[in-house]
Amino acid sequence: MTCPTELELDQAISTGADHEMREHVASCPACRAIWDETERLIVLAGQLQVAQPGGAMLEERRTAMLAAWVPPEPAIKVPTPRWRIGAVGASIAVAVALVIVIGTREHASPPAIAAHPSRGTVHPHDGAVFRLAFSPPDEIVRLRDGVIDIDVDPLASGERFRVVVGTDEVEVRGTSFEVRAHADHLIAVHVGHGRVEVRVAGSPVIVLGNGDAWQLPVPAPITPPANLPMPPMPPIMPPMPPMHHATIARQPDPIAPPVTTTAQEVAFDQGWDALRRGDYGPAAAAFGRAIALAPDGALSEDATFWHAVSLARLQRTTDAIAALRAFLDAFPTSTRADEASAMLGWLLVDTHEYFEARRRFEVAKNGLSPAVRESAVKGLAALPTAR
Amino acid sequence: MSHDLSDEALLAACATGDRAALGGLFDRFSGAVYRFLSRLPSTDEFSRDDIVQATFLELPRTAAQFQGRSSVKTWILGVASNAARHQQRSEQRRHAHHERFATVPIASSSSPDVEVDLRKLLERIGIALATLPHEQQVAFVLCDLEQLSGVDVARGFGIPEGTLWRRLHMARKALRAALAPRGAP
Numbered sequence A: 001m002t003c004p005t006e007l008e009l010d011q012a013i014s015t016g017a018d019h020e021m022r023e024h025v026a027s028c029p030a031c032r033a034i035w036d037e038t039e040r041l042i043v044l045a046g047q048l049q050v051a052q053p054g055g056a057m058l059e060e061r062r063t064a065m066l067a068a069w070v071p072p073e074p075a076i077k078v079p080t081p082r083w084r085i086g087a088v089g090a091s092i093a094v095a096v097a098l099v100i101v102i103g104t105r106e107h108a109s110p111p112a113i114a115a116h117p118s119r120g121t122v123h124p125h126d127g128a129v130f131r132l133a134f135s136p137p138d139e140i141v142r143l144r145d146g147v148i149d150i151d152v153d154p155l156a157s158g159e160r161f162r163v164v165v166g167t168d169e170v171e172v173r174g175t176s177f178e179v180r181a182h183a184d185h186l187i188a189v190h191v192g193h194g195r196v197e198v199r200v201a202g203s204p205v206i207v208l209g210n211g212d213a214w215q216l217p218v219p220a221p222i223t224p225p226a227n228l229p230m231p232p233m234p235p236i237m238p239p240m241p242p243m244h245h246a247t248i249a250r251q252p253d254p255i256a257p258p259v260t261t262t263a264q265e266v267a268f269d270q271g272w273d274a275l276r277r278g279d280y281g282p283a284a285a286a287f288g289r290a291i292a293l294a295p296d297g298a299l300s301e302d303a304t305f306w307h308a309v310s311l312a313r314l315q316r317t318t319d320a321i322a323a324l325r326a327f328l329d330a331f332p333t334s335t336r337a338d339e340a341s342a343m344l345g346w347l348l349v350d351t352h353e354y355f356e357a358r359r360r361f362e363v364a365k366n367g368l369s370p371a372v373r374e375s376a377v378k379g380l381a382a383l384p385t386a387r
Numbered sequence B: 001m002s003h004d005l006s007d008e009a010l011l012a013a014c015a016t017g018d019r020a021a022l023g024g025l026f027d028r029f030s031g032a033v034y035r036f037l038s039r040l041p042s043t044d045e046f047s048r049d050d051i052v053q054a055t056f057l058e059l060p061r062t063a064a065q066f067q068g069r070s071s072v073k074t075w076i077l078g079v080a081s082n083a084a085r086h087q088q089r090s091e092q093r094r095h096a097h098h099e100r101f102a103t104v105p106i107a108s109s110s111s112p113d114v115e116v117d118l119r120k121l122l123e124r125i126g127i128a129l130a131t132l133p134h135e136q137q138v139a140f141v142l143c144d145l146e147q148l149s150g151v152d153v154a155r156g157f158g159i160p161e162g163t164l165w166r167r168l169h170m171a172r173k174a175l176r177a178a179l180a181p182r183g184a185p
Helices: A006-015 A019-027 A029-045 A055-068 A082-088 A263-277 A280-293 A300-313 A317-330 A337-350 A354-365 A370-382 B007-015 B019-039 B045-065 B072-086 B091-102 B112-131 B134-145 B150-157 B161-179
Strands: A113-115 A120-124 A129-134 A138-145 A148-152 A160-165 A168-172 A176-182 A185-193 A196-199 A206-208 A213-215
Touching: A006 A029, A006 B150, A006 B161, A019 A029, A029 B112, A029 B134, A029 B161, A055 A263, A055 B019, A055 B045, A185 A196, A206 A213, A263 A280, A263 A300, A280 A300, A300 A317, A300 A337, A317 A337, A337 A354, A337 A370, A354 A370, A370 B007, B007 B019, B007 B045, B007 B072, B019 B045, B019 B072, B019 B134, B045 B072, B072 B134, B072 B150, B112 B134, B112 B161, B134 B150, B134 B161, B150 B161
Parallel strands: A138 A160
Antiparallel strands: A113 A120, A120 A148, A129 A138, A160 A168, A168 A196, A176 A185, A185 A213, A196 A206
C-alpha cells in the first residue's frame, strides 16, 4: 500500500482504520509518526481548561434565559367590529380579580407579565405573590397573596387556564368573570357571561352561567394567631419561573389574617423545585407527599403526573409505570393524559411489554400536542414487528 | 430517550413556542453547550454566559429547521457555534484568551522539568488553537475533544462530510505543527 494522504490518515484516526491501513501505519515510520502525534495531540488538548458550570449557576442562567425569552408574536388580529364579537364568539377578555386582604395601598402596578405562549397575561397588583406554574396547554397561575388581573384569550380545544388559590381553583371556560379570595380561600365568583367551573376543596363542582354568582355560604372565621408577626416580604424574584413578588413591601395588617399555604401546596412546591434542580429522588418524595396530603386537592392531578415523571427520571421504571397507570386511571381526561401515555409507552418498551406499549402509543398518537404525537409515532416505529 | 419526551419531540415543541420545552432543552444540553464553548478559544468566560443564553433563545426560532439528520445535541452545538462566531470580540478579549492559556492548570507530573515541558506544550496548543479559523476550531473540538462522530457533526452543521474532514485535517495539521519542537520543520 502506498502512503495515504494526511487527510486520509486524519479521517482514519477518527473513523477507524481498516486492516490494510492499520498494517501500513504499523510498518511506515512517516505515517506512524503522524498517527502517534495526532493521538498525542488529542490527549494533550483534552487537558486544556474546561469550565464546568455548577448547578446553581445553570439554574440562574436558565431562569434568566426563560425570562429573557420573548415568545413569537401571535398573528396580528384585525380589529373586529364590536357587533361581530358576539357572532363569532371571539376575543374574550377575562378579568380575574383575586383579592386577598393584605393591607395593600395605592401603588403603581408592576409591569404585566405575559404567561406566554399562554393564553393569559397577568397584571399583578402591588404585593401580589404568584407564579405561572405551568405553560400551555394546561396553564396554571398559582396565587398566594395579593391581587392579579388576568386577560385570557379564547381557548382552543384541549387548552385549559386555571387560577389556583390554596386548594381551590377557578377554571376559565371562555368567559368573563370576577373572583374574590381571602386568605387563600375563595370568597365569591360572579360570572359576566359564559361559563365557569368553581371547585372548592371538599365540595362538588359548581357550574355558573351568565349572570350567576356564587358566594361562600358561611365565611370562615379565621383569627390571626396572637403575637405572630407577619413574615418579612421576600426579595423581588425573577419574573419566571419562581413565585413572583410585587415590589411593595407590606406591613402587618391587624385586620387581615395571616395568609396560609396548604400542606399540599408546600409539598408540591418542594417537589417542583427539586425536579427543576434535577434532584429526582426528593422530587418524587415531595410529589408523593402532595398526593397523600390531599388526594382530591386542586394540585393532585399535577402532583400525580410529576410524581411519575420523577420516578421515570430516577429510572425506577417499574414504579414509574405504576405511577403513570395510576395517573391515567385517575385522570383520564387530563390534558397531560396524552403525554403520560407516550411516556408510559416508552417505559413499557423498556420492559418489553409491547402490547400495552402499542396501545399507549396509539392513544398518544392522536394527542393534541405535536411533540407528543411525534414521540408516539416514533414509539410505534420502535416496537418490534409482530411475529 | 425513553423516559420522557425524546430530544426531537422537545425540539419540535420548542418550535411551537412551548416555554416548558425550551426549559427542558436547556436542562438537557446546557452543560454540553457550556463545555463546548469553554473549549473554544473564541469564547471567554465573559462572553460564554451570553452565548449560552443566545443559543437557547435562538432555538424556538430555528428549531423548525431541524430535519433529524443529526442528533439534537450536535445540532444545538451547531447553533452555539454560530452564536459564538457572531459574538463580537474585542482585541482585549483576544489577548485575554492567549493569556488564559499561559495559566492553564495541568496534571501533576513527577518532575519539575516534565511539568514545565507539558505546560509549554499546552500553551502552544492553546495558542495554536486560538489562531485557527472558527470552523476548524469547532471541527477539532467536536470531533477530537467531545468525541462526536464526524458524520453527525457534518449533518448537524449542514456541511458535506468531506468539508468536515478537511477542516479537521487542517486543524490537526496546524496543531501538530505546534507540538513539534521549536526549529523543527
